[in-house]
Amino acid sequence: MNDAHGCQLGHDDAAYVLGALPPAERLAYERHLATCPECAASVRRIAGLPGLLGRLTLDAVESAPEPEPLPDTLLPRLVEGVRRQQRRRRWAVGLAAAAAVVAIGAAGATVVAVTSEDEPPPTSAGQAMTPLDQDRVDASIALTSVAWGTRLDLTCSYDEPSGGYQHDDPPPTYSLVVRTQDGAVEQVATWKALPGKTMHLTGATALDADQIASVEVRTAEGRPVLQLNG
Amino acid sequence: MAESPVALMRQLHDEHAAALWGYCLRLTGHDRARAEDVVQETLLRAWRRMPDLDESQGSVRAWLFTVARNIVIDDWRTKRSQSEMTVAEVPDGAGEADRTDQVLLSWVVADALTRLSPEHRAVLVECYYRGLPVAEAAERLGVPVGTVKSRAHYALRALRLALEEMGVVA
Numbered sequence: 001m002n003d004a005h006g007c008q009l010g011h012d013d014a015a016y017v018l019g020a021l022p023p024a025e026r027l028a029y030e031r032h033l034a035t036c037p038e039c040a041a042s043v044r045r046i047a048g049l050p051g052l053l054g055r056l057t058l059d060a061v062e063s064a065p066e067p068e069p070l071p072d073t074l075l076p077r078l079v080e081g082v083r084r085q086q087r088r089r090r091w092a093v094g095l096a097a098a099a100a101v102v103a104i105g106a107a108g109a110t111v112v113a114v115t116s117e118d119e120p121p122p123t124s125a126g127q128a129m130t131p132l133d134q135d136r137v138d139a140s141i142a143l144t145s146v147a148w149g150t151r152l153d154l155t156c157s158y159d160e161p162s163g164g165y166q167h168d169d170p171p172p173t174y175s176l177v178v179r180t181q182d183g184a185v186e187q188v189a190t191w192k193a194l195p196g197k198t199m200h201l202t203g204a205t206a207l208d209a210d211q212i213a214s215v216e217v218r219t220a221e222g223r224p225v226l227q228l229n230g
Numbered sequence: 231m232a233e234s235p236v237a238l239m240r241q242l243h244d245e246h247a248a249a250l251w252g253y254c255l256r257l258t259g260h261d262r263a264r265a266e267d268v269v270q271e272t273l274l275r276a277w278r279r280m281p282d283l284d285e286s287q288g289s290v291r292a293w294l295f296t297v298a299r300n301i302v303i304d305d306w307r308t309k310r311s312q313s314e315m316t317v318a319e320v321p322d323g324a325g326e327a328d329r330t331d332q333v334l335l336s337w338v339v340a341d342a343l344t345r346l347s348p349e350h351r352a353v354l355v356e357c358y359y360r361g362l363p364v365a366e367a368a369e370r371l372g373v374p375v376g377t378v379k380s381r382a383h384y385a386l387r388a389l390r391l392a393l394e395e396m397g398v399v400a
Contacts (some may be wrong), residue, residue, distance in 0.1 A: 014382035020357035021365045046386045050358065054334040058359040061343060061351075070251050071266050075243055080237045081274045132308065183264070185271065197364065216308070222275075222301055224308045 013042045017050055040200045081221065126153060129217065129226035137174065137193060139217055139226050145209045152176065152203040158193035171195065173220040176203045239277050247273065249341070249396075250294055256337045257302045272298045292397025299334070335398065342392035350385035357382055 009032050015021050016029050019186030033040045126142030136159040144151045154176055176189040205212075217226040248273060272294055276283055283290060317319040336351055340388075356367035357378070368375045 011376075012381040012388040014237050015364050015379045017358045017386070018354070019399040020362065020367065020378075020382070022363050022365065046390060049386055049389060049393075052335070052339050053354065053358055053389075055339050056343075056359075058355065060340060061355060061359055065249060067252055067344075068255060070247055070385060071262065074247060074251075074266055074269060075240070077266075078239050078243055078273055078277075079236055081270060082277060084236050085278070086235060087275070118394070157300065184267065222297075223304050228306065 004182070007036060009036075009039060010042075013039060013046060017043060017046050019050070074128060089154075105127060126155065127228055129215070129228045132224050132227055135219075135225040137172075137217065137225055141176075141215055143209050143212065143215070143227055149204065149206040150212065151207045152178070152188055152205070153200070154203065154217075155190070155198060155200050156191075156193070156217070157198040158195055174225070175218050176201075177216050177218055178205055178207060178212045179214045179216065180211050183213075184212075235277070235299055238280055239273070242273050242280075246276075246291055246294055248289060250298060251332065252341060253295055253334070253337070254298050254302075256334055257298060268298050268301050270302055289395045289397065291395045299331075311379075331376050338396050338398055342389055342396065342398075344394045346385055346388050349381055350388055353378055353381040354385050354389075 009029060012021065012025075012029050015024065021029060033043065039106055105214040128138075131138075137156065138159075139154055139156040141155075142151065142153045151209045156174070158172070171192040171194055172191060173192050174190075175187050177185050177187045179185050186207070188205050189201055191199060191201055193199070214227055214229045216224045216228075218224050250269050251265065254268045255262070258264040258268065275297055276290070276294055281328075283293060312352060322398050343354070346354070352371060353367065354388050356370055357364065360367075362370070364378045368378045371378065374379075
């Protein structure tokens with residue numbers, strides 16, 4: 001759209017909403033607005049901006065702070081995060097293959113299996129995780145120190161909603177994350193919850209068990225729903 | 231997808247890390263270590279969503295700001311549920327989130343103003359912050375009145391665009 005849309009007063013919208021037109025011009029412009037839908041629309045688009053500008057004082061605007069330089073460590077950490085994720089993805093493909101083997105009949109294999117509730121879990125029971133909110137998910141987790149780091153065996157169930165289950169709803173996705181003693185967060189597994197099913201899954205981290213401050217189950221949006229402090 | 235995953239991440243970093251860093255510093259009350267964690271987590275989530283995120287309708291930056299904010303607020307909730315489980319507490323997370331949103335909104339407006347050209351910023355300073363009519367602004371800036379009006383016109387358009395990118399106005 002042409003800003004001025006062929007209208008002589010097409011650029012007056014800003015001076016008008018900023019309150020910078022002298023009284024006579026303001027009145028003339030208001031009369032014009034009643035007859036020019038383009039100018040009226042253009043005023044509506046910017047009418048909210050003075051309110052936002054008003055959040056700042058003249059001093060704050062004139063002494064705009066210098067942007068702080070990015071930490072040098074950020075980009076290397078991001079690249080490392082990408083590489084780690086890719087290794088995990090490759091590993092996840094391997095896990096899916098292993099799960100297929102489990103389904104064929106290697107009962108007791110530790111990797112990934114989905115069982116119905118009446119089958120015994122393949123791993124030892126862990127500690128129950130504490131719910132942080134009113135979600136329909138329960139889990140217990142066992143942390144085992146191994147040569148390459150820590151294995152996390154999670155047993156997780158997701159209640160079938162009582163009545164009125166919307167079959168159209170996609171199953172919710174959860175992730176298992178560990179938080180280190182120094183506050184870093186690492187995701188170690190993700191899965192889709194299947195209503196009424198109990199799942200056993202194994203996450204892995206190179207961290208030693210004593211470096212782990214807490215373990216959380218989070219929703220796809222990153223909201224923690226279950227937690228266990230180390 | 232021709233681009234390597236690392237190149238994709240570098241691109242996200244180059245385009246958005248600086249703005250996200252400023253935002254996260256405010257979000258975390260200038261806790262640099264925490265802010266860096268939040269930037270990292272946010273950009274990794276964005277990277278995992280590529281190329282869907284890039285092709286979606288909204289602005290990538292608005293998405294990033296929303297995710298960063300949610301990460302910080304989730305963290306408060308977690309901390310509260312750890313430390314204050316037994317305390318019947320009246321103020322809730324919403325109040326805290328609101329206060330933070332107010333501080334952030336002011337910062338977002340200030341940041342958007344820094345993206346304007348010096349000419350555009352100057353005209354807003356004269357006409358809005360000093361409250362001068364266009365004729366006096368023209369005199370102070372040494373340009374014709376018509377130029378003040380058209381600069382103000384383009385300044386507000388640019389400001390609106392910058393705020394839209396940060397997800398403040400739709």
